[in-house]
Amino acid sequence: MLTYIEPLYRPPSEAGSLILQVTIGCSYNRCSFCSMYRGKRYEERSWDEIRAEIDYASQEYPNTRRVFLADGDALNIKTEYMLNILNHLYRSFPKLERVSCYAMPKNLLQKSKEELVALRDAGLKLLYIGIESGSDTVLRKVTKGATSKGIIDGSLKAKSAGIQLSCMLILGLGGRRYSREHALESARVASMIAPEYLAALTLLLDDVVRDEFMSKFGEPFEPLSDIEVLDELKMLVEHIEPSSNSKIIFRANHASNPYPIKAVLPDDRADVVALIDDLKSRSHMLRPSHLRRF
Numbered sequence: 001m002l003t004y005i006e007p008l009y010r011p012p013s014e015a016g017s018l019i020l021q022v023t024i025g026c027s028y029n030r031c032s033f034c035s036m037y038r039g040k041r042y043e044e045r046s047w048d049e050i051r052a053e054i055d056y057a058s059q060e061y062p063n064t065r066r067v068f069l070a071d072g073d074a075l076n077i078k079t080e081y082m083l084n085i086l087n088h089l090y091r092s093f094p095k096l097e098r099v100s101c102y103a104m105p106k107n108l109l110q111k112s113k114e115e116l117v118a119l120r121d122a123g124l125k126l127l128y129i130g131i132e133s134g135s136d137t138v139l140r141k142v143t144k145g146a147t148s149k150g151i152i153d154g155s156l157k158a159k160s161a162g163i164q165l166s167c168m169l170i171l172g173l174g175g176r177r178y179s180r181e182h183a184l185e186s187a188r189v190a191s192m193i194a195p196e197y198l199a200a201l202t203l204l205l206d207d208v209v210r211d212e213f214m215s216k217f218g219e220p221f222e223p224l225s226d227i228e229v230l231d232e233l234k235m236l237v238e239h240i241e242p243s244s245n246s247k248i249i250f251r252a253n254h255a256s257n258p259y260p261i262k263a264v265l266p267d268d269r270a271d272v273v274a275l276i277d278d279l280k281s282r283s284h285m286l287r288p289s290h291l292r293r294f
Helices: 048-062 079-092 106-112 113-121 136-141 148-160 179-193 210-217 226-239 269-282
Strands: 019-021 066-070 096-102 125-133 163-173 197-202 248-251 262-265
Touching: 019 048, 048 079, 079 125, 096 210, 106 125, 106 148, 106 163, 113 148, 125 148, 125 179, 148 163, 148 179, 163 179, 163 226, 179 226, 179 262, 197 226, 226 269, 248 269
Parallel strands: 019 066, 066 096, 096 125, 125 163, 163 197, 197 248
Antiparallel strands: 248 262
């Protein structure tokens, strides 16, 4: 049977995927805004456990087309081990089309391009990367454990290996003081990476990490109002210019956001900006705060 160490998280787009928990928790687990794995100690599951779960799932769900490898740090495991997992997955599920997982910038920087190519050839086709912010000031204040350069370098290495990227930014992460810097620098980083998919979430601090976040931020943190979040989103959209004339499928429709927005950038930029301006004058259309969750 499939055994999960709760809580279990996966990206919204993996709702229909088979979730295979190959690691427990997160090897870094010090981002001050994230409470997802605070109750877990990082460990890698044994090959015997993983193989047994793949064999079980292949009998129960033989038509599986997508698999997401949990927890938050699956790419941290050694490349040879990951290749064993991928090879067994594709042998076991004849209709399997895609395997994906979360990836931290350090995971990508630690692996060579040759390793990433091997993983792509074995079927690891999509990585979810939390950029969070393109501002080094904000990244430092929220103890992300990464710099904008490291995020760009690691992401571009994965892209050059043929792996698709789905990146995430967090609106409001720099508070009121750093809102402009956060938006402009995030647009710069997103433009340089030009991921296939880009999502903007809105900061909602869990009680588990709120005090830690405020303490590590190092100065008074002023959260953004809904209108200020929309202003930040507008600034972000206005300044995203994907490199190499590529297109980015952009989503700000997460449950944490005041209003769901979907677009392709830069094609739909004018429409998104017009929508945001309209929403600012019709605040009754925004999702009530009590209905939002991160």
